[in-house]
Amino acid sequence: MKRKYSQNRIEDKIEHAIKLAELKKRMATIGMTRYANEFPQFYASHLRNVMGGKILNFDFLEALEEKIKTIEKLLSTKSDS
Numbered sequence: 139m140k141r142k143y144s145q146n147r148i149e150d151k152i153e154h155a156i157k158l159a160e161l162k163k164r165m166a167t168i169g170m171t172r173y174a175n176e177f178p179q180f181y182a183s184h185l186r187n188v189m190g191g192k193i194l195n196f197d198f199l200e201a202l203e204e205k206i207k208t209i210e211k212l213l214s215t216k217s218d219s
Contacts, residue, residue, distance in 0.1 A: 154194045161199060162189075164206050168213060176205055 165173075173189075174182040180198055187193040 150194055154196065154199070155191060157196075157199050158189070158191060161202055161206065164210070165202075168206065168209050170206065170209065173202065173205075177201060 165171075174180075174185050177185065177198065180188075180195075184193065184195070185198070188195045188198050
């Protein structure tokens, strides 16, 4: 039997992939290479799967975005001084 994907699921996958790619670019610009220690509520293997695009987890992406914003803010205030 063929597996059926609903259109909503495919749209979620596309949205997740776009947001993940954007966050990965921002992580690279600020030099954030390790993230498992920053989010103890998520297991490291789960984070690897999310960052690899195998699992959709929008809660983690929101938490990662907040962390990146905080780091960017700290870096901008440090460079202004």
